[in-house]
Amino acid sequence: MLIYVCLIIIWAVLIAFHWSVYKRNAHMFQLNGYKSKIHRDYAAENRIFYLRRSGKAKKPLVWTARLKRLTGAYALLSLIMPFLLPPTLIRLAAFLMSPVEKAINARYIGEARSLIADAKSSGLKVIGVTGSYGKTSVKVYIGKLLSSQADVLITPESYNTTLGVVRTIRERLRATHKYFVVEMGARNKGDIAEICELVKPDCAVITAIGEAHLESFGSIENTSDAKFELFDNLNPETGIAFLNFDNEHIRQRAQTIKNSRAVPKIVSYGVKLKDADYRGENVTTTANGSEFCVRGVKFRSKLIGAHNTLNLTAAIAVANTLGIPLDELVLPVRRLEPVPHRLQLLGGGDTLLLDDAYNSNPDGAKAALDALAEFSGRYKILITPGMVELGAREFSLNTAFGVQAAKVCDYVVLVGVERTRPIAAGLHAAGMPAERCAAVQTIEEALRIANSLDTAGKPRIILLENDLPDNY
Numbered sequence: 396m397l398i399y400v401c402l403i404i405i406w407a408v409l410i411a412f413h414w415s416v417y418k419r420n421a422h423m424f425q426l427n428g429y430k431s432k433i434h435r436d437y438a439a440e441n442r443i444f445y446l447r448r449s450g451k452a453k454k455p456l457v458w459t460a461r462l463k464r465l466t467g468a469y470a471l472l473s474l475i476m477p478f479l480l481p482p483t484l485i486r487l488a489a490f491l492m493s494p495v496e497k498a499i500n501a502r503y504i505g506e507a508r509s510l511i512a513d514a515k516s517s518g519l520k521v522i523g524v525t526g527s528y529g530k531t532s533v534k535v536y537i538g539k540l541l542s543s544q545a546d547v548l549i550t551p552e553s554y555n556t557t558l559g560v561v562r563t564i565r566e567r568l569r570a571t572h573k574y575f576v577v578e579m580g581a582r583n584k585g586d587i588a589e590i591c592e593l594v595k596p597d598c599a600v601i602t603a604i605g606e607a608h609l610e611s612f613g614s615i616e617n618t619s620d621a622k623f624e625l626f627d628n629l630n631p632e633t634g635i636a637f638l639n640f641d642n643e644h645i646r647q648r649a650q651t652i653k654n655s656r657a658v659p660k661i662v663s664y665g666v667k668l669k670d671a672d673y674r675g676e677n678v679t680t681t682a683n684g685s686e687f688c689v690r691g692v693k694f695r696s697k698l699i700g701a702h703n704t705l706n707l708t709a710a711i712a713v714a715n716t717l718g719i720p721l722d723e724l725v726l727p728v729r730r731l732e733p734v735p736h737r738l739q740l741l742g743g744g745d746t747l748l749l750d751d752a753y754n755s756n757p758d759g760a761k762a763a764l765d766a767l768a769e770f771s772g773r774y775k776i777l778i779t780p781g782m783v784e785l786g787a788r789e790f791s792l793n794t795a796f797g798v799q800a801a802k803v804c805d806y807v808v809l810v811g812v813e814r815t816r817p818i819a820a821g822l823h824a825a826g827m828p829a830e831r832c833a834a835v836q837t838i839e840e841a842l843r844i845a846n847s848l849d850t851a852g853k854p855r856i857i858l859l860e861n862d863l864p865d866n867y
Contacts, residue, residue, distance in 0.1 A: 514570070
């Protein structure tokens, strides 16, 4: 009898343990995209993450219908197999629920496919935008320029997966929309092709191919293959591809394809190459924005950073090719506001914040430092946790970032003592004194240090370069 009582007590304790840590485990599973393999790897690298106090989350747990269904399955399994660790149990619950989720998703995708087909039959043009970086900004700028003369829908925020696009179509697509600008992200081969199969893009914009998400793709070649799925899914007779020919990987890939088979119309854009179809020329950048010319028409923008001239040239190329005269784009370009958290200038007076929290790639990080350098006369402070998802190159690329930062910044605050060791190594190698660096565990601590520094009477500017989500 005593044995049974002890077993019941152990069983009850295990169930209580599961539910005491479930919210943390579910939160990480949601941030990991409900992907069992990703969550398994995450759990292996962070063995007792579910025992940590989560504190205030940057992106809180959202009790979606899917998560509620998952919670029900988890509850049942915790009664039957309480001896399993929470990460294993939640992956098992996800596996058991996968047929249900696939059926629900199939219904939603079917509805979206029908809605987009009806809209396209009424004249809707779909513009797909992808790239290793720059795609969100370019998507927004294209949407704003086209909306100066037509009704435009863009995928909101970073809704760049198949289900994100499906949700946008089901909730926001209207009969009045003339253009639908779709950001297309990819972590695996076939992700962009899947979105293309749904929306049937008429135009494609490929902004860049670079060293972002190398952890997922493994090589630049694989990244290129994934991004060019958008190009490959255009109609070769009626499609139009807008390609950044400043990017060597894109330029070479386009030339190879062009020599091997029939391809859609290619419209090149850039800032460096003189023979691009649309080129940003006579570029002047300051802390207040930029001036540049495209095909003899002068544009002014309040957007910060030389890289934004390239992004704007892409948007101008699309809008002009689709029928808006260049001189009618001058005012819409001038009115463009920064995309939130992408070199967005905030504050005023003696303290400015250059918010680049949503950027996490080597080219973007360098562009942000270049933009910071434009603020002459200010004390320049960098706050960063570094860059992630760069695979075997993560250490060397973060070290290079540290070297670059040392040349621009007066002070650097690193977020995450262990994770930022490569950046610290780069700062040290470039000769930045130890007293001009600090390492803390949270962005909040970093901001407190940045705002309390003695700047010798200079006004300060703080660059927030990347802000990792809660699962890092």
